[in-house]
Amino acid sequence: MITLLSGGTGTPKLLRGIRCHTGDQKINVVVNTAEDVWISGAHLSPDIDTVMYLFAGILNTDTWWGITGDTFLTHKALLDLGTDEYIAIGDRDRAVQIARADLLTRGKSLTEATTILCRKMGIKAGVLPMTDSPVATMVRSSGEYVHFQEYWVRCKGSIPIDAVKRVPESPPPATEDVIRAIVEADAVIIGPSNPVTSILPILECQGVREALREQYVVAVSPFIGQAPFSGPAGELMKAKGFSPSSLGTWELYRDFTDLFVQDDRDTVTVPGATRLDTMMTSEKKSKDLAEWIFQLIEVHNR
Numbered sequence: 001m002i003t004l005l006s007g008g009t010g011t012p013k014l015l016r017g018i019r020c021h022t023g024d025q026k027i028n029v030v031v032n033t034a035e036d037v038w039i040s041g042a043h044l045s046p047d048i049d050t051v052m053y054l055f056a057g058i059l060n061t062d063t064w065w066g067i068t069g070d071t072f073l074t075h076k077a078l079l080d081l082g083t084d085e086y087i088a089i090g091d092r093d094r095a096v097q098i099a100r101a102d103l104l105t106r107g108k109s110l111t112e113a114t115t116i117l118c119r120k121m122g123i124k125a126g127v128l129p130m131t132d133s134p135v136a137t138m139v140r141s142s143g144e145y146v147h148f149q150e151y152w153v154r155c156k157g158s159i160p161i162d163a164v165k166r167v168p169e170s171p172p173p174a175t176e177d178v179i180r181a182i183v184e185a186d187a188v189i190i191g192p193s194n195p196v197t198s199i200l201p202i203l204e205c206q207g208v209r210e211a212l213r214e215q216y217v218v219a220v221s222p223f224i225g226q227a228p229f230s231g232p233a234g235e236l237m238k239a240k241g242f243s244p245s246s247l248g249t250w251e252l253y254r255d256f257t258d259l260f261v262q263d264d265r266d267t268v269t270v271p272g273a274t275r276l277d278t279m280m281t282s283e284k285k286s287k288d289l290a291e292w293i294f295q296l297i298e299v300h301n302r
């Protein structure tokens with residue numbers, strides 16, 4: 001069994017390659033839920049949705065969110081009615097979010113709701129929300145905290161930010177399924193997801209760092225030089241007081257990481273890091289990176 005810690009873009013790109021080397025039933029993915037929001041009466045869990053859609057073979061891999069070929073009739077109708085739906089939600093995508101909201105309001109945990117949705121979509125991998133407790137990433141701009149989605153989607157990341165916090169501030173418990181998936185895996189892979197908004201929320205869940213310290217962990221950097229491959233990871237690292245680079249990422253993970261992978265074009269030096277081509281611009285490149293990582297894990301496990 002292999003377990004990954006994932007956000008909604010960088011790690012799913014690697015997962016696309018990992019799936020080519022091992023059966024889905026041998027993969028568990030612990031997924032960030034700190035970007036979740038209730039919107040238009042439904043429950044959006046963007047990273048869980050991306051991972052589920054990838055395994056179901058319906059993910060839009062141009063954007064790495066939403067369902068390929070989806071329509072936006074309801075979103076447009078809601079805007080015409082004057083609602084403030086600032087995230088463009090596709091019609092089929094919305095159906096999943098409504099179904100999840102229905103399960104949650106009828107008392108199911110997020111883990112149970114995700115299991116039910118995965119079963120309905122024929123998914124064989126384990127898709128595990130990091131926690132069943134609500135938690136949100138908030139960023140501070142001009143002295144006020146706003147939800148990460150407000151910053152990144154509504155404001156398109158164009159407002160200055162100078163602090164990041166999780167609400168509530170006390171760490172939520174990881175689920176038992178999450179701890180078991182980490183402890184029982186042959187190895188754990190932290191894909192190149194945004195450290196501050198995707199991976200740290202998982203690491204902050206009670207019990208996760210301790211479990212990782214007992215495991216063989218491979219972590220892949222989402223940075224090349226002083227910038228991420230895409231998205232706001234650099235601004236968030238700076239707002240959190242870390243270097244926006246592979247070195248800053250390694251410092252966040254070093255207490256439990258056995259093998260740190262950075263891109264072979266990266267100008268930043270991380271002590272002891274392995275250099276690979278991590279730019280997953282095609283399915284073939286995702287597959288190649290996954291194969292190298294599997295070989296490194298096999299060498300360790302021999």
Ligand code: GDP
Nearest residue numbers: 007008009010192193194198228229230233280
């Ligand atoms: P989010 O939930 O949509 O923010 O997605 P993630 O946190 O999973 O991933 C975002 C990170 O993926 C960004 O910081 C990017 O730098 C990184 N990323 C995207 N594509 C690639 C790639 O091909 N290679 C590497 N190494 N990182 C990537």
